[in-house]
Structure formats: structure tokens, C-alpha cells
Amino acid sequence: MSVDTEYQWQVGLERGLCQRDEAVEGFEALVVSYNTLLHHTLQLEGDYAHLNDTHTTLRTEHAKLADVGAAANLDAFVAAQKRIAELEWQVTTLKDERSDLYKAQGQHAQRLLSLTDDVRRREEQVRDLETSAKATATQMAKLQQSVDDYFYVLREKDGTIQDEMTALQLELVTKEEKLKRVEQENSQLVERWLRKMNEEAERMNDTNRQLEAERRPPPSVDQLNECLGDENYFGLGRRTSDTNQAPSKVPSIVYKELENPHHGEIHTLHVSHDGTMVATGGQDRRVKVFDSRSGNLKYTLSGCLQSVLHVWFSPTDDLILATSSDNAIRVWALDTGRIQHTLTGHIGKVVSAKFDGEARKIISVSHDRTIKSWDLYRGYCSKTIFSISSCNDLCLMDPQGTTILSGHVDNVLRVWDMQSGNCVREVTGLHDAPITSLAIAPAMTDSPPSLIPPILSAAFIPYSVDHTHLLTNAKDGTLHILDLNTFESVGVLRAEGYRPGSNWARAAFSADGHLVAAGSADGVLFIWNTRTFEVQARVKEHTSPVCAAFWDASGQHFFSAEKDQLVCFWE
Template identity: 40%
Template sequence: MSFSSPAIINNNNSNNNSSSNSNNNTIPSNNGNWQGDLLVKLLLRDRREKAFTDFVNSYNSLVQKLGNFADRNAQLEISEKTATEKHANLSLEVEKLRELGSPVNQKRTAELEQQIQTLKDERAELYKTQGVNAQRLLNLNDVLRNHEEQSKKQQEETQRLTEANQTLTNKVDLHFQVLREKDITIQLLQDELSTLQLELGKIDERMKDLEKENGQLLQRWLKKMNEEAEKMNEANLFYESALEVHAKALEFQSGVVIVDKEFTPAPKSTSLSTTLPSTSLPPPASSPPSTSPNDSNNTSSGYVRARSRSSGPVIIPTIVSRRLTPHDGEIHTIQASTDGNYFATGSADKTIKIFDSTSGQIRQTLSGSIQSIMHVSFNNTSEMIAGASNDNAARLWHLKTGRIRLTLTGHVGKVYSARFNGDSSKVITGSHDRTIKVWDLQKGYCIRTIFSFSSCNDVVPLDDEGTTLVSGHLDNNLRFWDVRSGKDIKELTGIHLGQITSVSVSPDGSKVLTNSRDNTLKLVDLRTYDVEQTFKADGYKTGANWSRSCFSPDGRYVVAGSVDGTVFYWNTQKSKLERTLKEHHNPICGVSWSPHGSQVFSADKDRTVIIWSGGPR
């Protein structure tokens, strides 16, 4: 039974190979229907995905067979050893039998020798089969290694394609965001167009009403003039008859007949409706009065000069007298009061805090806003404060009571600026909705809406009455407005390469200071509308879209905060950087110079407020 085992194993291998080949080559024929096509495709898919299954199975089968052969070899070696021992014993017996010379023993010896030779042949065949299997195993290892290398390359290619796909996906998302922003811009333009159309319709209606009212007034005036003309005619007739009676009385008393009596009665008045020219119509009541060029309060550019409120010598503060962290949210704005006794901050925690400028103690906390406070400003008496908010409204607080006096609603976008005019009768607000609104505080509603064609980051009145304004916008432009007509006086384009974040008027009212995201400050002459000076420095970068700079009370210096927490001072007379101070560690959102001249207040986004004071003159 041990002699026939190798042949049986070889037959099994051949049968397995033939069955495998027959299975691989058996593919259902196409019967012309979709079931057959689907089955063919599934079989092709299985063949493609299971391309290495036969190799693996063959390898495992060879390994198993090699183990079996090894065991069989061990058994055969044991059998060989046993047979060798038996052969030795038989040889001894043969020798003995040869010595004895028995024919039976000779026959037995021949049989044993034949068995030994058969075992030797079988062992040689096993060694040969083992060598063939080892060579096949090496070949399969090489094939497996090649397939592993191909699989690794395919994985790397898949990873590369995945990264390329992710990059393209990010680009597609970016394009979608750009399209979404453009859609938002288009929607804003459409809303603005609708607003303009609505305003135009209202203006047309108002014009029609004014024309109708003008016609009625004209008719009433003509009627009144006709009545007065008729009364004058009656008076003339009465006067003429009285003179005739008086003349007859004189003639009767003197007995003299007056032959030629010179009498020239007053001319009869005719109807005014036939003599009044059409050009004599009075102007509409809404026409703004013209500004007299001889007004002693006007500058050569037509703007009223603001009066300097400086009450002390102006020095550059260099000493940190107080460091405060009063708010729970990011600070957006800081402003000194007009009397210099207080300063205020507005924050993302929806509150305004009022501080004593000397001690730094909190005097009041004003609440009522629904969103972040973006800008605060005091009125000329420091009795009220205005706050612009992200909830599309501006609010006025009375500081004595700490309560809201008015809430100004009407904008459809975030309000970035709110300022009083000189006599505190009006508040001017600038908004992200591309409008500037003028609010009458006595009436409590908006009396003028100006369409600025770009988001307004800051707006400042140029005179005490608030009839002329200057505003800085998202489109990098500086615009001047006539409130009475609602039209722009001048638009300065190209002075900045980034959006204008703040606008300030010099204490003498002759210049305007602008701060921009292009990391420069510009000084514009209001008489010529030319840029007189440009302030910039290494390391200065504007920290936010609402960062605010300001003049010193005497106009000799300008101050601004940088993104790295440094405060920069420039000299306007020498057009150079005067000093830098670094105490903040986060972007500075705003600075404000006290009217006393010896203090500067600065605030950064990390809720830190610093009071600067002292220093050389």
C-alpha cells in the first residue's frame, strides 16, 4: 500500500488541475437574453476579482502536499531504516543460507533483494517529486510577490486619485461659496433696486402731491388777490363818489361852478389770473434753503468749522496708568466723552460700559441691545450716548437715568456708526445696508435716507447742524453728502486700496482723517479734496474692519492701533512717525484721545482696555 501512494497523489493532482481548468473555461453561452448577459458579466467579474484565488489555493495545496510528502518521506526513511536492518538481518541469513546452500533460502534472498531495489526506486521518485514541488513553490512565491507589488502600486495610485478628487471637491465647494456670495450680492442689489424703486415711487407721489398742493395754493392765492382787487375797486369807486360829493358841496357853498375838475382816480385793478406769469409760482415747501457764501461760520470749502474742546496741553501718553478687563465678550469700540471725564466701550456681550477716565472704575453698565455694540459716541454735553448695534438698530441712553431714551429702527443691515450733530438734535447712522439715515430726536423718526451704493463703515457730520456729512465705505471710497438734498457733494475714489474703517474730522474742521485696511491713514484737505499726507509704518496693520483712529485735541498728532497690539503716533506737522507703544497682545479695535490732552484710551479684541497717561511734552 505504501508503494502506490505517490501515484495516487499524482493522479489526484492531475484531476484537480483538470477540474480547475474545466471550471475556469466553462462560461455559459449567450442565449441572447438579459439573464444570460448578466450571468456572463457576473462570471467575468468573479474571474477578475478571483484571479489569484487559484494561485493561493494551489500554493496552499502544494504546501499541504509538501507536508504530506515530508511525513511520507519520514515514514519511508523509517521504513528504509527498518528495511535496512531487515536487509542486514536477511543478508546474514542469506549468508548463512548460502553457506547452507538451500534453494529455498536462495529464492527468499532474491525476493528480498528485489524488494530492496523497489524501495530504493520509490525513494528516488519521492526525492524527484519533492524537488519539482519546491521549484513550483518558488515560482508561486515569485508570482505572489509580483502581484503584491502591483497591488501596492494600485493602492498608491488610488491614494493619489483620492487626493486629487479631494482637491477638486474643495475647488468645487469654493466655487459654490463664490456663487453663493454672488447670489447674496445679487439679492442685495435687487433689494436695493426695489428700495430705490419704492423711494422713487414715493418721490413721484410726493411730487404729485406737491404739484397738486401748489396748484391749490396758487388758486387760493389768485382768489385772494382777486378778492383784494375787487375790494380795491370798490374802495376806488367809493373814493371817487366821495370826491364828487365833496366837489358839489364846495360848488354849492361858494356859488362857483367848477367847469374843469382834475381828478385822477386810482386805477382799477384787473384780475390777477390774466396777468400773473407762470414763472411766479412759489417754490415747493420742501426746497432746501441755500447756504449763504458770506456766512461767517463757513470755511472756504463751505463747511462749518468745529470748535476745539481741548482743555489742557496735548502730550503723547506713554505710561500705562490702568489696565482693565471689564467685558465678558470681545470689545469692538471705545470713545472718550466730550468733557473728558468719562469714556465708554461697546462689546459683543451686548452692553456699553461707562468708566471714570481717572480711576478707571465702572460708573454705569447700559444694556438693552439684542446684538453686539459696534460703535458708541457721546453728545456735546456728555449727557447722552448713542450705540450702533448688529441688530440693525441704534439706541440712545440717557446717562443720568441709565435708561434707553430712543430706539432708532429702520435699517435692514448691521449699523456700524452712530453720531450726534453739534446741538444733539439729530443722530446720523451708517449701516451695512448701504444707507445713511438722519434721525430727528424731537420727532423720533428718520427724516432723511441717503443711498450710498456701498456698505458704510463710518459717518461723521462736518458741521454743527449736521447738514453735510463725510462717510467711509466698503468699496474704498470717501463720500461727502448734502443732507438737505440727499445728494453727494463729492466722491473720492482711489485714495485707498482697502475698505475705509473709520473717518475723523480734525478739531479745526479743515481736514478729514481716514483709516483703511490697506494699512495706511490719509489726511484729506476739505478745501481742495486732495490727500495732503499719508501715514504708514513698518509693522502697522489695521486690526479689523471697524478699527478707529483719531486726532489729538489740538490736531498735531494722529493715533491708531495695529493688529499686533502696538499703538502708533504720527506727527501731522512733520508727517512722520512720532512714537510706538506696545502693551496690548491682540489686535487693537479702537483708540480715543481725551479732550484733556493727556490721556489716550485703547481697547483690543481680547477684552483689554488700557488708559495711557503722562509722558514728555
Template identity: 40%
Template sequence: MTFRETLLERLRARDKAANAFHDIIVTNNRLLQQTIELEKKNKAIEAAKNDGSSTETAGSTQRVAELDRRIRELNEERADMYKTQSQNAQRLVTLNEQLRTREEKDIQQVEEIKHLSESVKKLSAKCDLQVQQLREKDVAIQILQDELAALQLEMVTTEDKIKKLRKENDQLLERWMNKMNEEAEKMNEATQFYETALEQARVDADRQKLKQSRKRVVSSSADVTKSIQISSIALPEKASRRINVHDAEIHCISASSTGTMFATGGADKKVKLFDAKTGNNTHSLSGALQTITSVAFNSTDELILGTCTDNATRIWSLSTHRLKQTLTGHIGKVYSAKFTADSKKIMSGSHDRTLKVWDVQTGNNLRTIFTFSSCNDLCLMDPDGQTVISGHLDNNIRLWDARTGVGIKELTGIHSGQITSVSMSPDGTTLLTNSRDNTLKIIDVRMYDIVRSFQADTYRNGLNWSRSTFSPDGKYVAAGSADGSLHIWNTKTGKPERAILEHSSVICGVAWNPTGDFLYTAEKNKAVCMWGTSTASKSNRAK
């Protein structure tokens, strides 16, 4: 059916619907005409009545009443017809609106049919093309199947040849193996004797080197120990001096190995050096790009390192006070690093979950150890750095063989909060740990047992990098609290000895001078306090 035929059919349907009301309209008009004629007759009768006809009979009166009743009925019928006419007109409007809507929809559908017809034509053309392509592929498949049958036949022939060759090869191999076994037995007797002698020589050489290395480490440690005279420790009552040292927040503090100076680092990207006795600022080392997170001296106080949140560790020369080396390779903030006793290597720990071993001279990364958790602090269990101890974000402490990168021991359940610092005792037999669970603990590194636990009602560890320390004689441990108070405990009894409030903000680190004369505390709010901790210093203050 064409578009014109569809339109004509719909117009006829519309006319049929509209003509359905024709009889009603004609009847209404007829009733209206009758009503008009009756009104005229009624007026004529009323006029005759008004003329005073006294001879009106009872029959005419009855006639008038009948006509009035008839008029009323016709008026009511007309009102009903008007009402019906109005309803029909409303239905007619509604039907016309529906017809218009459907006509518009029909036009859209006709348009859509046209588009779909075009799409069908295109798809039919594509289908024809693909059928043709399938026929061509069927021909190609038939050719390939013929080639496959030929190749399979050739393969069967080749496999028969291969079986024969393998059989011959097995025979030749068996003859060759028998001959080689005879020769190998003769060679093994000579080789075994040679290897035994060579292995014995290697063992003797390794033992000799180990003895020499231990002698060097012991001698170097002995030289440092002889040069440092440890004073008798006397716990302080108050700070002897308060110093404002940085232009921004302080993050770390460390005393030098010889006891002649101490250093601080902070958010102003500088490492500052101070005289150990007077507290006077002697030098300021620059070169870092972001916050200094920790500082450490080498065993001879010739070098100092600073770890940084720019993922690097920097080494400065204390003779020239210039930047000597920058160690880059971590992909996270570096929070701790230490020199080995011979100052040839550095161990660093980062939030990228790795420890790295560095060559100080070349700056090369010698080894990377994956630690499974971000490292907050580390220390060396032995002076030559063969064993490294690290404290982590997951509350655990791990021991590592720095030569192989293999984990030696993982200590779990020691603390219920992340580890903020680890440090070895002066005699090298125990480990001091500090944690965000507000406790410090001493661990026997030989048996991995907790020897002592320290806590106090007023002690709160306020930072993820808060550092604690042993006293040089190992009799006390010290740590700073979130309220700015210094806490000191007795290592033998585990009881708190001092809780002194001198700082105005959280203490980020404490460091004891190796001579035992002074204890240094650094608060985050740019200040350092010096505490006299020797009997000599206390007697001088008394005088």
C-alpha cells in the same frame, strides 16, 4: 393577422428550423448501426483466429487489416458526427432561446399595439370633437366679420364727423387763445412785479435765518470750547492703567464731548461708562439685542448712542441711564452713527448701503441716502450735520448733502483697501482716514487733496471697524495695530513718534480725551488701556 395566426406561423417556423437537422440525425444513427455490425464481425474473425487455424491464408489477413482500417475510419467519422451533433444541439438551444425571447417581445408588442389602438380611438374622438368646434368657430368668425364690417362703416362716418368737429374746435380754440393771450399779457405785467417783490422778501428772510443758525452753532461750539481747557500734549511711554471691562469682545470706544468720561461697547450687548481720570466703571447700559459696533456722545454729554448688529441704533439718557429711543429702519448691520451739534438729529451708516437721518425726539427716519457701498464709518463735516462724510467697503470716501440726500463728492483712489474710519480734525479743515491698506491719510476737505500720509513697518490695520483719532490740538494722530501696539504720528512731519506694545490682541479703536489729558485704547480681547498724554499727568507719574 390575429394573435392566434401569428403564434401558429411562428410555431411552424420553429418546427422548420428544428427539422433541418433530421437527415443528419438519421445518417448518424445509420452509421452507428453499421459500426456495431462491423465490430461484431471483427470479434468473430478474431475468435476464429484464436482457435489456431493454421491454414489462414494471406487473403484473410489482408481482409482483417482492411476491416481494421475501415473500423478506424468509421470511428473517426462517428466522432465527427458526435461533434457535429453537439454543435447542432447547441445551435438548437440558442435558436430556441432566441425564439422564446422574440415570442415574449411579440407578446409585449401585441399588448402595446392594443394600448396604442385604444389611444388612437380616443384621439380620433377628440379630433372629431375639435373639428366640430372649429366649424362652430368658423360660424362665429363669420358673424364677427359681418359685425366688423358694419362697425368699420360706422367708424368711417364717425371719423367724418370728428374731422368737422376738430375743424370747428380749432377755430374756437384759436379765437379763445387770442383772447387769453391778450388777458395774460395784462396779468403777467402785474404778476411779474409781485413775484419779484416776494422773491426778494424770501431771500432776505433766508439770509436772516442762516445768520441766526450760524450764530447759534458758533455760540454753542464756543461754549463747549470755553468749558474744555486743552492741556499741552506729551506723548506717553507706557500705559498708566489697564482695565478688563467686558465679559466678551470689545468692538468700540469713545471719549465724551466734555472729557468727563469714556464709553465702550462690545459683544456682551452692553455699553459701559467709565470715569475719564480714574478709569473706574460708573454705569452699564443694557437694552441692545446684539453686538454694539460703535458709541458716540452728544455735545452736552446728556445722551449717548450705540449702533448694533441687530440693525438698530439705540439712545440712552445719561441722567437716568435708561434706554430713551430705538431707531429701526436699516436692513443691515449699523456700524456708525453721530449726533448733530444741537442733538436734534442723528446720522447713521449701515452695511445695507444707506445713510439715514433720524429725529432724536420722535425716532422718525427723516431721510435715506443710498451710498452704493456698505458704510463702515461716518463723521459730520460741520457741527449742524449738513454735510456727512462716509467711508466705505469699496475703498472710497463720499461726501453727502444731508438736507437733500445728493452726493457732493466721491473720493476714489485715496486708499487701496476698505475704509475703516473717518474723523474730522479739531479745526474742521481736514479729514483723517484709516484703511485696511495699512495707511492713514489726512485729506483737505476744501480741495480734496491728500495733505499727509502715515504708515509704519509695524502697523497693520487688523479690523474692518478699527478707528483712529486726532489729538485735541491736531498735532498728532493715533491708531491701533493688529499686534496690539499703539502708533502715534506727527501730523506736520508725517513721521511716527511712538509705537508702544501694551495690548495682547488687535486694537479695535482709540479715543483721545478732548482735554488732552488721556488717550484710551481698546483691544478686542476685553481690555482697555489708559495713557497719560498731558505734561501734568507725566509730572504726577514722575513724582
């Protein structure tokens, strides 16, 4: 215990004792008065005994005088009778005074008992205050130790920040020099490119002149009608993600249930890109990875200090990340089950993070209103962007992560240039409540453009959702599909009874982009058709809010998780 703390404790104890003395001093005069009255009572009792003896003596004398009354003087007898009457009156008066003193003594005794009880209660209060003072002193010592520890950590952080600032300054100087060289090289390349393009243009002009001379007449209307009547002509037909892949299925049968996989609520779920693993995270601060077919537990990954809010597999499924309420991101290698990186720098809980296409960096968003880019080779933050509002989710528009999309608590979708750190676009008016999740549709494999006749316009090509479309989910109970070329909504998905159950409720596209799934607060899974924008199915297996739902890469299996510790494998 420090000197200041011990001195404060002594001052507090002395102040409590002084207050007790002040409370007790009020009864001192009453005790003195009671003792005086008691002494006076004892003295009067002695006087009463003396007078009683005198009265007995006088009665004896009176009897003697009565025996010799004839011979006594009448005046002397009368005087003796008068004296006796006076003494009897004094005796009666003393008896009355003694009765009054007994009454006063009883009252004072009762008051003394009350004062004694009051003093005992005050002493108990003083003991309680002393005990509380000791506990407070112990707590102050612990708090002082915590403050000292925090000051030590703060000094270490200051040193680390200074070193990082110095390193960043050196890196900035190096980058500026590199930028100058790149600008010079760029200007040279532009000049070479312009010369090359001029040459190409001349060659194309020569080719076009030759083709113009040999041009055939365009097809007739009947020929076009025949083309459009044959759904396989020029390769036009169903646009699926893979010509050998079956369409994604609506989940209907649960073939595996994982009950209580975590000790506490489940917050997140993700399926590996090859569809063989399912990862979950929750309140017990662990990430668990299961086999997607058998449901057997493959890995239990620990290291988070608070609840896990988001998990995500790397593109090659050899790494997995988890974001946590402890303001950090952790990356595990699945072949060893060990943590490769612990990325700290956010000052609020990290709610979402994604790998780039080559797992060289991670982009994360947090409730501290920042977006950070992390270099996994060096293990530190390479870029920080301050957003206007807290983010709930993000997704990458390109594999390199140079442009990202973020969904915010203020209902706005924002587009960010990670190289400059600027917000290049804000999409407002989509939702009336916070955006909970974002998802880009999977890439579609379509017929080669060179096989489509130039005379057919885009209006003849069947509409299909592909990687140029974005799915937004929000707390207002609506989902929007946006065209990323124009950022205009091409369709709204809504259903009676659909209401996301958390701020991070994840919605997902199917593998072929023809279906969208989202879980509601009442445990119902809603499946929409992205061609008609209508609800295709409602399935009920969960009883609490569904936090996430995903199809695997084949589109034949579906996985969902609810907060109350239930994970379902569907087919």
C-alpha cells in the same frame, strides 16, 4: 399640529412601512421552502423508521429461514436473499438522503438566523425612522408657528408702513406748500439783500476813496524781516487749540487697566467731550461707562439684542448712542440710565452713527448700503439715502449735519448733501482697501486775521492741521490727511508693521491736531506727527487687535481698547 402636517406625517409613516414589507417579502419564499423541506425531512424520518422495522422483521424471518433452510425451497431462499439485498440498498439510500436532508436543514437554519437578524435590523431602522418622523413633525410644527408669527409681524409692519407713507405724503404736501412760501420770501429777501448790498458798496467805495487819499507807504523789506523774526509779532506763533492749553502728549504710561470689562470681545470705545467718561461696547450686548480718572464703573446700559459695534456721546455728554448688529440704534439718557429711543429701519448691521451739534438728530450708516437721518424729537427716520457701497464710518462736516462724509468698503470717500440726498463728490484713489474710519481734526484757535499785515501771504503762515482737515484710515495700512477745501491729500501716514485689525478700526486726532493715533492688529499703538508725517512713537501694551484709541479734550490723557477685553488709560 395642523391637519396638513398630521397628514404628511401619516403618509411618511405608511411609506416607511410599505418599504419594510417589500424588504421582508423577499424572504417569504425561502421560509416556505425551508418549512417544506422540514416537513419532507420529518416524513422521510418516518419512512426510515418504518423501513428499519421492516428490515429487522426480515432479518428475523431470514434467521428463521436459515434454521429451516434445509427444508426450504432453494428458489425461495434465493428470492429472500435478493429481497434482503434490495431492502439493504434502500436503507443505505435512505440514510444518504437523510444525511443530505440534515445538511440542507443546517444550511436553511443558518440562512433563517441571518434573515432573522436582517429583519431585526430593518425593524430597528423602521423605529428610528418613526422617531425621526416624530421629531420632524415637531420641528415642522415649531417652524409653522414661527412662520405664522412672522406673517403676523409682517402684517403689522405693512400697516405701520402704510401709516408712515400716509404721514409722509401729508408731510410732503405740507413741505411743498412751505417751500413755495419760502421761495417767495427768498425772492423778496434777495431783492432786499441786493438793494442793501448796493448801498453798502456805495458806502465802501466812498470809504476806500477817503483811505486812498490818506494811504501810508508799505513797510520795507527790513521791517518785514523783523516781523517774521519775532514769533509773537501780530500774534503769530504756535497754533494750538487753546492759548492756555498744553500740547497733547504722546501716551507713555498706563495708569489704569480694565481687564475683562465685558463678557466677550470689545468692539468700540469713545471718550466724552468733557473727558470725564469713557464708554465701551462689545459682544455681550452692553454699553459700559467708566470714570476716566479712577476707572470705576458708572453705568451699565443694556437693551441691545446683539453685539454693540459703535458708541458715541452727545455734544453735551448727557446722551449716549450705540449701534448694534441687530440693525438698530439705541439712545440712553445718562442721568437715568434708561433708553430714550430705539431707532429701527436698517436691514443690515449698523456700524456707525453720530449726533448733530445740538443732539436733535442722528446720522447712521449701515451695511445695508443706506445712510439714514433720524429725528430725535419725533423718534423716526426723516431721510434715507441709498449709497453705492456699504459704509464703515461717517462724520459730519457741519454741526447741523447738512453735509456728511462716508467711508466705504469699495475704498471710496463720498460727500453727501443730506437735504437733497445726492452724492456731491467722490474721492477715489486714496486707498487700495476698504476705509475703516474717518475723523475731522479739532477746530484750532488762531490769531485774528485782522492783525496779520495784508502784505504777508499765506505762505508765511506755519502749516497746522485744523477742523478743515480729514483723517482717513484704511485696511491697506495707510492714513491720509485731506484738505476739506480741495479734498486733496496733504500727507500720508504709514509705518512698517501697521495693519488695522478690524473693518472698524478707529484712528483719532489729538486735541491740538498735532498727533494721530491708530492701533494695529498686533496690539501696537502708532503715534504720528501731523507736521512731519513721521512716526513719533510706538507703544506696546495690548496683545490683540486694537479696535479704537482716543485722546481726551485736554490732550493729556489717552484711552485705547483691544478686542481681547483690555482697556488702557494712558498719560
